[in-house]
Every structure is written in structure tokens, then in C-alpha cells.
Amino acid sequence: MKTGLAASLEAVTRVRGVRGAMVVSSEEGLVVAEASMEGIDGAAVAALMAGVVVRLSRAIEAAGRMRPAFVHLQAERGALLAVPAAGDLLVVAVTDADVNVGLVRLELRRAAEQLA
């Protein structure tokens, strides 16, 4: 299981433009597993991205809609992408601005399936 998850995270980081990937506990904002996160404060990213997704999920639930299956935060020089997984886990990627979002989403979903 652990090996499969690690392999899935590595598959995410093999997409051109992905700087790192991690599994985050959205309840606590803690890193569960990570790959290729050199130069990135994983703990802080985990806490903040978990906060973004949890608050956004609450807003979406308040709108009477289903919880998000994919979240894409786009910034000027990069992006944060997240796919919720089983339990309260999130699979998160930190990317460059011009990354192939569709491909990253596909790999994030595959990694999330490993957590099911």
C-alpha cells in the first residue's frame, strides 16, 4: 500500500512542471507522505492548502452542492492542485504556471485511488 502510494506520488512529479506532490490530512493540515518537495516547505503548504480546500468545501456545501472533486489554485508563477481522497486525505501537487493541468489531475486522481 505504502509502496503503491509512493509510486503514485512519483508519477505525479514526473509530469513536466510539477515541483512536488504530497498527501495531506485535510482535518489537521499535516503531511502524510510527499515526493520531490525540495525547496518547498511541505508542512506549511499542507496546512494552507488543506485550509483552502476545507473552507471551499464548506462554501460549496452551503450552496447545496456536492463536495469538490478537484481544486485548482492558479497564481502568477505557479499553481496548487488538489484532489480529495478517501477519509479526510488530499493529494496535492505544487506546479509551475504552465503545467499541463489535465495530466496532473489525472495522476492526482490515480494517486487518490491508491488511498481508497
Add this chain to the structure above:
Amino acid sequence: MSNNEDIRVLTTQLAADPSSLVFLPLGEALRRRGQLEAAQKVAVAGLTRYPDLADAHDLLARVLGDQGDLERAFDEWDIALRLDPGHAGAHKGIGFLYFVAGELPQALEHLAAAQAADPGAEGVAAAVARVREALAAREAPAAAPPPAPTPEAMIAATESAIAELPELPAEADDAIFAGLEGARDGLLLLDGNGLRLGGGLTSPSGAAVGDAVAAHLAGVFKDASRAVRLLELGAWKSIAAESGDANFFLSAPTSESLLLLVRDNSVPIGRLAWQADRAASAARAWLERPA
């Protein structure tokens, strides 16, 4: 050849070559026959293959107009004009919608453009003349003007593709997002503290949820700003979220405001981004208006 035969032949041709442009006359034939759902499917399928074809957006706009969805019809004609600024059909359609909304100068501008693009188009010259008469009547009410043309007369004069003329939805009058799709349901403008400034949102069950949603979004705004600052990614530009029944798009029209756009999940995120861009422009204009 009868309309039925047209449809049969065109359907056969499209089945034989799904990439052909025959979806355009087929969609139009279905629309004229009143098979609006089928016409819409044909138009949407065509747009999937040819997203940059102005004629395809024009076709979908006419179908939407027939269905009474004037806001989306406007959007489609607007896209057609972005792709082809001289598109006669799109100018005619938008001119008609402006006329219905009582915006006569804009109606005249677009109908005149339609006439210039296609001088032989039957009915357009008469439509231009009628709008000019209406404008003159508005400017000189004491001169016993002729009665303003009814929307139905306008349809007849222009041989408009829009067969019926429903009233504009009430949300078209919204102060901030006037004229935009979802001006009062599906667009929210809030300040950095999560207080709703304008627009609105209803749940699928019909409950007003704008204020509750806005309150949650203030935290999103702050966390997103901190996350990108920490990673030195520059300012955040947008947050898109896909759920099982809706797509969401958040952006910041100004440094102190947040815009949320919600559509059902059949509307792709790319289109949401485009709609959000238009709504953000409207929001900035509203926020920066003179006191």
C-alpha cells in the same frame, strides 16, 4: 425538398461524416421545425469539434433564443463576434436583444453592423429604419411619434431567428452584473471579510444561500493568499473547483474583493474563466464608480 426531407438527408450526411460542417444547416433545420432540444444537441456537438467557429456559436445562440434563454444567447453571439467581429448573424441577434432590452443606441449599432456585413440581408434594413424611428421618437416625444415597434414586429421585420419573445429575466436588471448570465443567481461579489456586495446564489432546492457561501469564502481568500506568498508564486489569480453537480470559479476583481461564479458541471471551467473575466470587469467598474 421539404423540411423533413432536409433533416433526414442532413442527418444521414452528418452520420457519414461527423466532422463535416453539415451540422450547421441540420441544427438550423431542426430549430425552424421547433425541435429545439435536438437542435441544441447538434449545435453543442458541432461546437465541441469547432469551438472557434463563429457560425456554430451563432447557431447555438439562435436555439437558445428560441428557448427563451436570452442571456446565454447573448453570450454565444458575443463569442461569435469575438471570433468574427463582422459576423452579420451575431450582430443581428445582439441588436435584437438590445432592442428588447430597450437599449436602442446599442441595438442600432449592431443592426447597422449587420446591414454593413450583409447588405442584402432581408429585413435588416427595415429593422434599422424602425430602430431609428424609435430613437427619434424617444428624443422628440412632443412630435407625435409613430408607435414604437413591438418586439414581435421586430422579429417579423428582421426575419429574426428568435421565434418567441419572452420577457427579459428580472436578474438582467442587477446593478453590478447587469446583462451577464446569472446576474442574480450564480454570481457573487463579496468583500475581503466575506460580506456579500452583490449578485446572488440559490441552492438547487431554491434557497437563497449567497450570504452563507460568502461567509465561508473569506477564509479561502486569506488561505490562498498566504499559500502563494509562502511558495513565492506571485499573486493568486483564480481558484477553480469541480464537483459532481457544479463547477465553481473564484477570482479577485480587486485586492479587496472576491468574485464567485457557479455553473452546473456541464459548463467547462474554461468557459467559467471567460465568464468570470467579464463579471470581474463589471465588478471593478461598479466598485470604482464615483460615489
